[in-house]
Each structure stands twice: as C-alpha cells, then as structure tokens.
Amino acid sequence: MKSLLIRLTHGLSEQDISKDELPYVNDFLAKKYITEKKGIYKFNSKYRAGTLGLIQNSTAYLNVIGENVKDLFIDDGDFAKAKEGDLVIAQRLLGKRGAPSAKIIEVVGRAQTYSVAYIISRDGAKSLVDLKTGYPTGVEIALKELNSYSDGDVFKVNNQDYTIMEKLGNMKDPLVDEKIVLAQFNKHDEFEPEVLEVATSFKEVDASKYPKRADLRKLPFCTIDPVTAKDFDDAIYWDDNNTTLYVAIADVSEYVTPFGPIDNEAIYRSFSIYLPHRSIPMLPRQLSETLCSLQAHVDRLAYVFEMKLDLESLEVVKSKVYEAIIHSDRRFNYEEIDAYFNKELKAKNANEVKIFDYITKLRVVTDKLKEKRLKIGYDFRSMELEMHIDENSNIVSTTYAEETPSHALIEDCMLLANKAAASQFARGIFRIHEPPNQVKIQKLYQELAGIGMFIDIKETIKETITDIQKQAREMDLESEVDTLIIRSQMQARYAPINSGHFGLGFEAYTHFTSPIRRYSDLIVHRLLKAINSNDTAEGSYVLRNIESLSMTISEKEREASTIEVEFMARKFARWAEQNINKEFKARISSTDPEVKAELHDEIKGAKLNITSSENATLFEDVTICIDKVDIAKAKIFARVVQKDID
Structure with a gap:
C-alpha cells in the first residue's frame, strides 16, 4: 500500500497498476481522492497520504510520504479513529491559520505491514505482545491456543489484518534472531520458482553470440574484494601508457529485463543484505554469484567505463561507456594487494607481473585523486565493525575493519566511474547528500566544546570540520568524533534530480558500480544504454516512475541497514546475558x-x-x-x- 501511495503522489501510469492495486485505485478515484488524466492517476491537490506520527495531548502530525514537504498538523477531532503508525489519506485544511494542517479522511493500512510478537506471562496469564513496544498486538487468539504456546515463542504478525503469519521460534534460541530481523520487513532468502526458472535458463557466455560488444578479453583485468566475497561487481585495468582507467561492471541489465520475474523481485528487495555469517542477495545466486559475477578465468559480460585522465589536473578529459566482454585474469582479496604493497607478496606468473605493474602505477594516481578529493570532500574515519559468529549463532569475536591502501585504491576507481555516470544525464537516479542542518551542526559544536575542543567557526563548514578533525587526531578520538560529525549530517539518499553530494564534495554523483547488490545501479545502466543508443522511448520507459522509485529505494536501503545493525545488536545482547x-x-x-x-x-x-x-x-x-x-x-x-x- 505504501508503494502505491508514493506512486500516486507523483503520478501512476495506468499500465503500471498491478491487479492487486487496481481495486484501491478505482476506490480512490470514486471517492475523488485521486484524478485521472491521459492514463495517469495522481492525488487530487486537496489530499495527501502519510503516516500518523506521535500522538500527544490529542494532537499529532501527519508524516507526508512521497514528497519532501513539512508534516501536516492534525488537531483534536480530526483523527477519524486513526492510531499512531497508521497509513492514512488526509484532506488538507486550506485557509486555516497556523501551521499547515489536515484532517484524516480514511485509514488505509499500517505503516509497518509486518511486525514481530512474542508470548509473555503476566499476572498468571499469557499474552502476545509486540517485540518493540511490549504492548498487546491486537491479534485475536483463542485462550486454548494461547495457552498452548510457551513463554518466549516468537511470531511474525500481519499488521493489516492482525493475524499470525508464522511461528519463527523461541526467544531462548539464538538462531531465532535472524528470523526476527528479516520478518520485520518481510525479507526472505528464497526465490519463487518462476524467478529461479528464469535465472537458471541462461547459458554460459559465448563471445561469438555478442559481435557488437567490445572484446576486451586481452586486457589483464583483475578484481579486488574482501576475502569472503562471492559476488564480484567490478574489475579494473589501468593502461599507464594512455593514462586510461577501465572500470568494468557486471552487466546485470543484459539478464534482468524490466518488469520480468527477476526484476520484480529485485525491485522488492532493492539491496542485498549482509549479515556476519551470510548474505541475502538481491538477485538469485545463479546470477549474483555466478553468471553476472566477474569471476576470474571465464568470459563475462560487462558494462565498461573507459576514462582517460590528465595526470596534471587529475580530471577525466575523455570518457565513454559501452558494452563489452572481459576475461578477468586474477581474483585478489584486499589482504593480498596490501601484502604486495608491503613487499610481502610477489608475482607468481607473467600475468601477475603485468597486474602488479599497473596496480603499482595506479596507486600513485588514486593517492593523488584522494588527496585532491579531500580538499573539498570529507575524510571520515568511523570504523566498520566486523562480527564473527559460530554455528550456534553466538559471538566468537568482533573487530574493527580499517581502510588500507588496497581499499583506498578501489574506492577512488569506483568514485571516478560513479561521477562519470552521473555526468551523462540530467534526470535519472542520483545519489545526493544535502548540506547539514544548522541546528544539528550547532549541537555538534556544543557537544565537542564540552570535551575541551576549541571550535573555531571558519568561512565554510568544510574548514571548520577539518579543524575539528585535526584536534580529534591530537586527542586520539578520531573515529569517535567522526561518528558524531556523521550523525550531524543529512542522510544520503536517491533522487531523480541532482542536488550534489556534500560529503564527497561532488557536483553530481550516482551509483553505477554495484548492480548485483543495488537496484539503483541497474536503473542507471539501463538509462545509460538508452542514452547511448539514442532510444528516447526506452529512456522514457526507464524514467516513467523514477520519483517514486527513488524514494522506495531510499527506504529499502534504510531497511537493509536496520536489519544489519539490529542483527548485531541481538548477538551482543545474547553475549551480554552470559x-x-x-x-x-x-x-x-x-x-x-x-x-x-x-x-x-x-x-x-x-x-x-x-x-x-x-x-x-x-x-x-x-x-x-x-x-x-x-x-x-x-x-x-x-x-x-x-x-x-x-
């Protein structure tokens, strides 16, 4: 329902309405909540959709969805039996003094479609309560059935009709933690038979079947990834003689066509989810870990950005993106490349001699690129936590992953390709990061002053933050202070219109380099292909619901991040209990x-x-x-x- 309301806010094409959504669209049309013009359905200007926020003193605010506008004030008597967290349609109260306000016309569902509940005993009676709030769920259960459950039994609940969907396990079992975090957002690992049927129908790459693709198989590409990686999105090659960087990206769009079974599932998932012990992929593993993955020693389809750099200005003076076939010579992990940089690893054969030669020269370039980038953008040192768990799903150890030279090299190659992709279009999917809110910045300054920092307000936020980071290094609080700085920033998100990336200091930025694990990148690939072939019809097709898609993907990104963070929190709680x-x-x-x-x-x-x-x-x-x-x-x-x- 939420996805439908977002799309109706921006304008929903008749051909994009699913069978399940059609009754709602017809009902809204009859009630005049929406209008129809030339096959496009859109909310009447009088109405807004949103979620009811915190209710206090018989008033609340409506968090409008689908557009970035101020929340609407809901006064006493204008709730129409809506409860906090309900998904509603509201009528704007025009001409009313004070803050923009509205009254709720209809409750159409719950903002959170799914939740998790568990059995507790209180005052000698059993009850099913919400995992997060501890309040009764509203699910009607016969007393006999309720008493048949054990304390701590955990269930997935459908908040639309208040019914139990499935039993997940018991709170005492550490293995239930994964099921809990996934159930909250209805995430699942398995793919439907229809999706798997398509995924397994593709054959291994036969270069003779792709005569129009650039044949780059003679170039010594390599991949550099974490040692545990199974999906390889990107491969690189540096032509030092021509100062040209090749960034080859898995050509997922060749296999995943718009609105097909795999695409529909990929839109729903939007991101791969990475837990300490395993991943829940966006694409079936037949694609994500095999046919799309740029594995070594096999032919693979790739979408390649070829970028010629001026080594004086460090600017890309010429670039082009095209479909190609590559044959990666070597799969490296970060530790191997770092060992080579530290003179602890030597080439084993002629191919590795070539790769190490250009990697050495490329590092000089990427180090300079980073140095230049950080004069405008930020260098944050918040460390990524890595958790290791055993077969019983309990913590074995935790460590902080630090950026090494190999990480930095790959990062700046990918940033260069992402920037180049963003320069190709004016409307699409951009990765934007707006300047920070001044209220949050002032709070940051106050917090840091409280620990003895001298906050010297300079001409720009960048200069002020850089000075703060310098003091943090001297106080040995670099990562802690950077974490606070990041919290004071706006959250990066996807948007159809560019407004720049404050954190990176880029005028335009997008995500191009990870289509195996991010749906945004797949859309960018489709758009660039349409632009390069001058296919305006295909370009319009790709962009048809781009506003709502950008918002949906941003929300899915937050869901994936929440799942990853909450899973670790549950493991820490298990450890602490012991x-x-x-x-x-x-x-x-x-x-x-x-x-x-x-x-x-x-x-x-x-x-x-x-x-x-x-x-x-x-x-x-x-x-x-x-x-x-x-x-x-x-x-x-x-x-x-x-x-x-x-």
Whole structure:
C-alpha cells in the first residue's frame, strides 16, 4: 500500500497498476481522492497520504510520504479513529491559520505491514505482545491456543489484518534472531520458482553470440574484494601508457529485463543484505554469484567505463561507456594487494607481473585523486565493525575493519566511474547528500566544546570540520568524533534530480558500480544504454516512475541497514546475558539525552544503556558492570563502576 501511495503522489501510469492495486485505485478515484488524466492517476491537490506520527495531548502530525514537504498538523477531532503508525489519506485544511494542517479522511493500512510478537506471562496469564513496544498486538487468539504456546515463542504478525503469519521460534534460541530481523520487513532468502526458472535458463557466455560488444578479453583485468566475497561487481585495468582507467561492471541489465520475474523481485528487495555469517542477495545466486559475477578465468559480460585522465589536473578529459566482454585474469582479496604493497607478496606468473605493474602505477594516481578529493570532500574515519559468529549463532569475536591502501585504491576507481555516470544525464537516479542542518551542526559544536575542543567557526563548514578533525587526531578520538560529525549530517539518499553530494564534495554523483547488490545501479545502466543508443522511448520507459522509485529505494536501503545493525545488536545482547555482573572496559558515546557507552574490550562495539553514572563525560573511558539484558528488545543495561585514569 505504501508503494502505491508514493506512486500516486507523483503520478501512476495506468499500465503500471498491478491487479492487486487496481481495486484501491478505482476506490480512490470514486471517492475523488485521486484524478485521472491521459492514463495517469495522481492525488487530487486537496489530499495527501502519510503516516500518523506521535500522538500527544490529542494532537499529532501527519508524516507526508512521497514528497519532501513539512508534516501536516492534525488537531483534536480530526483523527477519524486513526492510531499512531497508521497509513492514512488526509484532506488538507486550506485557509486555516497556523501551521499547515489536515484532517484524516480514511485509514488505509499500517505503516509497518509486518511486525514481530512474542508470548509473555503476566499476572498468571499469557499474552502476545509486540517485540518493540511490549504492548498487546491486537491479534485475536483463542485462550486454548494461547495457552498452548510457551513463554518466549516468537511470531511474525500481519499488521493489516492482525493475524499470525508464522511461528519463527523461541526467544531462548539464538538462531531465532535472524528470523526476527528479516520478518520485520518481510525479507526472505528464497526465490519463487518462476524467478529461479528464469535465472537458471541462461547459458554460459559465448563471445561469438555478442559481435557488437567490445572484446576486451586481452586486457589483464583483475578484481579486488574482501576475502569472503562471492559476488564480484567490478574489475579494473589501468593502461599507464594512455593514462586510461577501465572500470568494468557486471552487466546485470543484459539478464534482468524490466518488469520480468527477476526484476520484480529485485525491485522488492532493492539491496542485498549482509549479515556476519551470510548474505541475502538481491538477485538469485545463479546470477549474483555466478553468471553476472566477474569471476576470474571465464568470459563475462560487462558494462565498461573507459576514462582517460590528465595526470596534471587529475580530471577525466575523455570518457565513454559501452558494452563489452572481459576475461578477468586474477581474483585478489584486499589482504593480498596490501601484502604486495608491503613487499610481502610477489608475482607468481607473467600475468601477475603485468597486474602488479599497473596496480603499482595506479596507486600513485588514486593517492593523488584522494588527496585532491579531500580538499573539498570529507575524510571520515568511523570504523566498520566486523562480527564473527559460530554455528550456534553466538559471538566468537568482533573487530574493527580499517581502510588500507588496497581499499583506498578501489574506492577512488569506483568514485571516478560513479561521477562519470552521473555526468551523462540530467534526470535519472542520483545519489545526493544535502548540506547539514544548522541546528544539528550547532549541537555538534556544543557537544565537542564540552570535551575541551576549541571550535573555531571558519568561512565554510568544510574548514571548520577539518579543524575539528585535526584536534580529534591530537586527542586520539578520531573515529569517535567522526561518528558524531556523521550523525550531524543529512542522510544520503536517491533522487531523480541532482542536488550534489556534500560529503564527497561532488557536483553530481550516482551509483553505477554495484548492480548485483543495488537496484539503483541497474536503473542507471539501463538509462545509460538508452542514452547511448539514442532510444528516447526506452529512456522514457526507464524514467516513467523514477520519483517514486527513488524514494522506495531510499527506504529499502534504510531497511537493509536496520536489519544489519539490529542483527548485531541481538548477538551482543545474547553475549551480554552470559556476562551479567561482569566488568568490562567501555567508552562513553553519548550524554544527551541519555548516557550511553560502547564496549571497548575483548568484545568491541556493543551499545550500552548506562543506568548509573555521575558526571559522565563524552568519550570518557570507564569500567562498566553489566546489570541487566532485555533479549526481546536487544538492549544491554550497565552501570559505571570506575572512571579509568591513564
């Protein structure tokens, strides 16, 4: 329903209405919520769709969906029986003084279609309560059925009709954590038979079948990825004689056609999800890990950006993007390339000699590119947490992954290709990052001043932040301060019209380099192919619902991120439950509005809710004692028992 309402906000083409959506469209049309003109259905200007926000003192705000506008004020008496979190249609109250306001006309569903609930015993009676709120779910269960369940039994709930969809397991079992985080957003690993049938129908690449593609199989491409990677989106080659970088990207669009079974599932998923022990792919593994993946020693279809650089200005002076066939000579992991840079790894054969030769020369170029980029954009040092779990789904260890020279080399190659792609169109899918909100920036300055930093407000935010980062390095708080800076920024998102990328300092940016795991990149590939072939009809076809698609993909990105973060939080809670009353090293990570800390011990990264701490100072090192753990909500409660003094 939410997707339908977003598309109706921007204009929904008649041919894009599914059978399931048609009754709603006809109903809205009859009630005059929407209008129809030349086969395009769109909300009447009087009406808005949204989710009902926090209700306080018989008033609330409607969080409008589908467009970036201010929330609408909902006064007492204008709720129409809607509850917090409901998905509603509202009528704007025009001409009314004060903040823009509206009244709710109809409740059309719940903002969160699915939720997770579990059985608890309270006052001698069993109840099914929402995992996040602890409140009863509203699901009607016969007393006999309710009593047949055990305490801690976990269920997936459909919030539209308040019914139980399936039993996920029991809260005592660590293996239920994965099912919980996926069920919240109705994510699943399995693909429908129709999707798998198409995915398995493709044959191995036969170069003779693609005479129009550029044959780049003689170029010594290589891939550089994490050691655990199975899907290889990108391969690179640097032609030093012609100062030309080739970035070859898996040509997913050759296999995944618009509105086919695989495409429909890919739109729904929009992103691959990466958990510590496995991934939930956007595309069937027959494509993501095999036919589309740029594996070594096999022919693969690729979409290639060829970019000639001026080594003085470090600008791309000439670029072109085209369909090609490549044959990657070597699959490297980051550790191998770093070992080579540290003179700890030597070439094993003639092909590796060629690759290491151009990788060495390319590193000089990418180091300079990064240096130039950071004069405008930001260099954030927030470290990515890596968690390792055993076969029983319990934590074995956690570490922080740090950027190494091999990571930096690949990053700047991909940034260059993404920038080049964004320069090709005026309307499409851009990756935008707006300048920060001044209120958040001022709060950041106040927090940092509280730990003894001198905040020297300079002519630009960039100069001020750079000075703050310099002080953070001197205080050995680089990653902590960078995390605060990132929190003060606007969230990057996808949009059909470019407005620049503040964090990177780029005038235009998009995502082109990961179509195996991001749907946005697949759309960009389709659009560029239409532009290059002067196919205006195909270009219009690709862009038909681009506004709603951009918003939907942005939302799906947040869902994927939430799943990944919440899964780790659940693992940390399991670990903490086994360590109640034990003491550990931690660092205060927040003091306002609540005191929180982050574990900095043998196990790193767990977020702690501090219940007792006098005069806690931001980034202060402390010893904490774990007091209590809420497994259902994945929250750890601890108290400070000692302030650590160097």
